Amino acid sequence: MQNTESKIRINNFIWHGMRWSFLLFIFGGFFAFSQEGSNVVSNVDTTSIKIGEQIKFTVTVETDTTAQVIFPEGQTFSPLETVEAFATDTTRKNDRMTLQKIYALTQFDSGSYKLPSQRIEINGKGFFTDSTEILVANVPVDTLAQKMYDIKPLMEVEKSNAKFWITLVIALLLIALLGGALYWFVFRKKPLSKEEKEALLPPYDRALIELKKLENSKYLIQDEYKQYYSELTGIVRSYLEEDVHVSALESTTDELILKLEMLRDAGELKIDHDTLQQFKRILQTADLVKFAKSKPDTSIAEQDRKSIEDIVTKTHDALPEPTVEELMEQAEYQEEVARKRQKKKIIIASAAAVAALLIFTGAAVAYYGFGYVRDTVIGHPTKELLESEWVASTYGYPPISLETPEVLKRQEVKLSAEAKANIKDIQTFVYDEADNLFSVHTISTTLNKDIEPDYEKSIESLIKKLESQGAKNILTKQEEFTTLSGVKGVRIYGSGTFPSPGSEESVRGKYSIILFGGKGFQQQIMLTWQDGDAYAEDIVNRILGTIDVKTEV
Template sequence: MQDPRLKIRCPRKALQWRVYFVLCILMLTAGSYAQTQPKISSSVDTTTIKIGEQINFTVTVETDTLAQVIFPEGQTFSPLETVEAFETDTAIKADRMTLRKIYALTQFDSGLYKLPAQRIEINGKGYFTDSTQIKVADVPVDTLAQKMYDIKPLIEVEKGNSGLWKWLLGILLALVVAGGLAWWFFLRKKPLSEEEKVALLPPYDRALMELKKLENSKYLIQDEYKEYYSELTNIVRSYLEEDVNITALESTTDELITKLEMLRDAGELQIDNGTLQQFKRILQTADLVKFAKSKPDTTVAEHDRKAIEEIVTKTHEALPEPTEEELMEQAEYQEELALKKQRKKWRMAGLAALALLVLTTGASIAYYGFDYVKDTVLGHPTKKLLEGEWVASTYGYPPISMETPEVLIRQDVKLTPDMKANIQDLQIFMYRNSKALFTVGTTSTTLTQQVEPNFEQSVEMFIEDLERKGAKNIITKQEEFTTVSGVKGIKVYGSGQFAVPESDELVRGKYSILLFGGKGFQQQVILTWLEGDEYAEKIVERIQRTLEVKTDV
């Protein structure tokens, strides 16, 4: 029989072990949770600076080595301005890492400013740093030590053509390339080939050179008598046609001999009858070889070549010396031929440049499209804005940050007594391009009462202002808008017929109003552009994509 006390003690011991086991598990879990929980800290090297001086704001994050940490970027420290964000310093120890990032901040107006809490994203979860008060003190100026002058009036400055040199450089390079190609292919003096060098020789020298070449040929060795005599007679006939100025190539043997006899009888060619008879015999032998398939002895063929060489020499010596008038006519003729060749080269160069231009234009149109090429050549105002250097800046307070093609200019605004009852401060910045009919503006309004802004009233006032300026048939749509950082607002957009400045003309245009705000303040971004302007559409899309607003006043 068992002792009853054992029944009581055993469950107690079992219960105690269970409690110890659970406590151990909880302690281990708590330890591991403490290890994985990230730690965020921030500090500034000073809380008091002078205007334009910098402070270093340091953010330190301690977390696991596998964690993904995203630090704030851009102008997120407003009303302070970011001068520089330094590279993140990383230190790893065991399975923990410490990330340290420093931001250089400044402010150019005196006063007491709040450095807002910054959001650090770790593994998709947001953690915030502490906010800090920064005092910006005036720089003391000794007005007695130097003479003071009145503020100079504003000077109207024409907008510089900073991008003109790029166009001029591109055109200059294109002309240099086209000129180089034209010179290389058409205008430069190209090295002559052997055939061209022979063709430029005087008829007498060329005939002797060709006869010498015929002597070294293999026609007779290969029993090619027809080719031999054909080339022999062509050489002498070409010489007579060029130097003696008779139609020798198309004449028969008898006709050619008759023409030479007539020149001899007229005293224009001093050649004896024996030379003519010998020439006639060689021509008749050549006719028999070419047409009757006669085959003379090799020694006869070689003798005929030598005889033709002597006939060419005698004929050349028998020609009278050209008169001064003939020489002048020949010089003028040669000069005119050179001019014709030069004009032909220039025409070819012009046609080549025109063909290159047409080919380049056609290829550009095929690749980019006709409208893009036309806008690039003629210059489209919004295309220049889209492809120019953009400006990233913050406007007004509460601040509105965004990228724009040009910096927005502060507008002078005077509050009426009725407006002062509800508005404490109103800051407007605007850029307007009348040629492109493009406008972008921001409005930051601080209310006198801590009440929610009336967005509907703001939109109605904007539409009424458009109608007062001549706009008609205005269509209005509305939807929710969210910035990249997650700030939600309202987007009111639509189209209508807008009046062209300084004209009675109406054009189809579009508009977009982005409204944000909270208790005691309101922020607006207004955009207007020409309907169908694809470059303006891309500008608006980029502005809206880069838009950020601060809702912490």
């Protein structure tokens, strides 16, 4: 019995083992097929490029149509740079597909670079491309076959005025449109509309016209009694307010009737008692319609309108003839109205003029800039100098020639006994602003001996002179300077803190000192100006461009 059970167990074990082996064989074959079913191939169109040229790196993936494929993105090709990653090209055939991805790569330095292996992910598993060596060659320059040339000088180009004319045309068009609108809507004599003509009529005539319009209205047909009676009482109250000069619009029915009775008793309104009672009844009916939602017959409403028309006529006839004083008051009132209209026109015209000025100013600011327009309107000392008529002159001996906004004035210099031992003659010419740091100095010096001037001592002397005048924290730079005629000299320039003319405060300023000389003589030009003054900078640059000196005594 035990042997039989043992045999059965052995047989079951063998059977299960064979079954699992069969399944593993089937699925193992499946997995192997899937692994072999995905294929990744990469290639480059060239392995040698020049600096800045591009190579095409192509990755081709063949796999199932259901597979999820992820290509590398971004700068994953370092040290090569990705110029562009083209869209993936997909081709399908039955249950297979072929994906092709192309990358444009480059490098801007010569040398040998390795295109790194890239990871292509298919259904979560990574496949890697081959790495490739890329040679980036330098661009040769044949200096023997082709000559080398100096850098060409700057060419002056005339400033285009296109922007100015466009800005000017736009500003003029806006001003013309503003002027046209001003004429059309304000100063043009416009024909009066029907409503405006009616508004100019006397109160009595206007009341009759409005009552006629009410008669032709559709209020009663549309069962709008409240609106009908509101307009009816409004017409008669406005008439009484204007023609009878009684406060009717803000008075209740009883108050209005009482005021009319008082005028009648005073002899200022000749109207009978029955007319007043009839007027009172119509007002009371209107109150009931407006506040108690009463609805009289249509015939009564039409009769009330006729009665109001009759009351307006009787009231107008009952008014006494206007006195001379009243007529004068009416004339004065008309004049006052005319003055108000004229004043309104003046205000509108002034506003239009201000608007035109703002348009013109805005155009000027858009073209020239806010600072320039502000300085033009308010005034700026160095701007006025820059735009003035310049003077070309020669100063001192040995002569110094230059152009300046104003003529330089001779300044007497007293030499000390020690200075006279070395200096034969010194001639100084100066221009300076009373309330501005801008100044121009020329100094021509002849020496007693035929020796070359000591520039270092001259510079030191000039710097000490500036310091003696209150300058502080002076920074100095030096460079060669060449005049228009080719004479070479030395330019010392820099910045510092200078005392402000006309005040005890100090301001940041700049200076420029140009020195020339030869055996037995020396020439100096010194300029100072406030830091940040663009107009002064333009003046200085223009003066430096006109300097010329004679080097032979």
